[in-house]
Amino acid sequence: MKDSLQPGLSARLEYVVPAERTVPYLLPESDEFAALPAVLATGFLVGIVEWTCIRALAGHLDEGKQTLGVHVDLSHEAPTPVGSQLTVEAELSNVEGRQLTFTVHAFDDAATICQGIHRRAVIDTERFLARLRRRATR
Template sequence: MKAGLAIGARHAVSVVVDDSLTVPGVSSEFPGFDDMPRVFATAYLVGFAECAAMGVLAGFLDEGEGSVGVDVCFDHTAATPVGLTVTAVATVTAVEGRKVFFDVELSDDAGPIGAGTHCRAIIDRAKFDARVDAKRQQYEALD
């Protein structure tokens, strides 16, 4: 990771909620989601918070590095209907070795919809991918 990432570094992202980002849009693999309200899904709120945090890190990653989420803790406090814009703002609160900690606030056109904390670990992408592939191969061999 490049030097210079400091506490207080921020990044914001916005998205207009469409049907693909609602609770019924999460996945047909998850029973019960199809009958839920057409509002911004908590699953996507968490993913969107991660997106904002990745945006903070983007300029500080060395060639071959990436980041993975290792901790999330969010409250989703208000529903967002289709058509409104959601904004996530991630702010660095700590940098501890290869771990970066964030506060993330989320809002829509009507006001706050959630907030929480997130931690990302900086990874060597080639080494990470090799470990994942070895794990996959280990379990394929059992079949």
Template sequence: MKPIPTGTRFAFDYTVQPGVTVPALYADTFPEFAQMPGVLATGLMVTLIEGCCQRAILPFLDWPREGSLGVHVDFSHLAPTPPGMTVHVTAEVVAVNGRRVVFRAEAFDAVECISRGTHERMVVDYERFARKAADKARAAGLAA
């Protein structure tokens, strides 16, 4: 990992697809979701913001050996966004403490701000992390 400067920014646009709306999620587990409005689901909005943060620091990592994982999210979902609208996401590095990187992020659709908040990611060695996950799966009797 190279030093990650505070102030590092990244932005991207995403057009909301029907498959990322609330009714499209977990229909087998939560049938009541099918009755909800067809708007961008909060969890998938958070995923968009996480992806933007991840891309912001990618040039400073030894990719693909090294990457980052989300360890904390604190976002408000302020307004609905229907399919077909484009969401513009921005992220800025506001603090770095060793391998922990803190971001401030926002998301807007064509009409208004739909989210703002903070996110933390931890820079990790993916192979080492995958070994820990495999060890845990074996301990739980899920893998050979």
């Protein structure tokens, strides 16, 4: 890993919530989800948090390395309606070997939407893909 991969790295992502990121779209085959209100789905919120953390790492990983999410401990405290701008801030708070821990906070113009931690693991992309291919052939 590069020497620059240190606690304190951060990123901020602003995201306008489209209808396609609301609860009814989370699993379109689910009648139960389809019946719920059109607000930002927790599943999509997690993806947006991961995206922000990935951005914080830009330029700080060695060639052939990437990260994958391995743990999520996030609140989802308030609904975010379609058209609202969500702002996510992520800061790398701990580096322990290949494990990276981020502190995250997300908000819109009315409230805190989310806060918590997200962990990512640094992977060797080729090794990971080889392992994945072996699993797929079983």
